[in-house]
Amino acid sequence: MPFEQVSDASLLFDLMHIRNSVRAFMTGSQDEITQEQQIIWFSNLDHRLTKIWLYADSDGEWLGYGQLRIEPGDITYGVTTYAVVEASRGKGYGEKILRYVMDKAEEYGCDAMRAEIFKDNRASLELVYKLGYINTLDMGNMLEVQRPF
Secondary structure, three states, X not given: OOEEEOOOHHHHHHXXXXXHHHHHHHHOOOOOXXXXXXXXXXXXXXXXXXXXEEEEOOXXXXXXXXXXXXXXXXXXXXXXXXXXXXXXXXXXXXHHHHXXXXXXXXXXXXXXEEEEEEOOOHHHHHHHHHOOOEEEEEOOOEEEEEEEO
């Protein structure tokens, strides 16, 4: 199966390598995440409300990840983060990952999806618009986008 849920430490450092490879692109930070930071970050997640999946090609090479954070409320949002390693961009993997996370959000009872995307991340913005997301908040260098189910 191309998707593998990160539910314990067994895939934690694979996730860390992916996060480090996309960190500058996604956050603007050049600082790499250390193993200690990754462990602390993962242990502080509420695993009832946050789910993470790695995505691999047919050879088992990790190409990216998708994350879903469920925010219960009057409208239960599925907040997503997703990324594809640079060498695998432009091949449709981002769409596969985002669709998978959206399907999971719907299975978990979310009413809508939300994401925050840098305005200069044209590929990600084009993808979310293609999948029916709309701009809901301009945050300066980022846009918040949402999509109901």
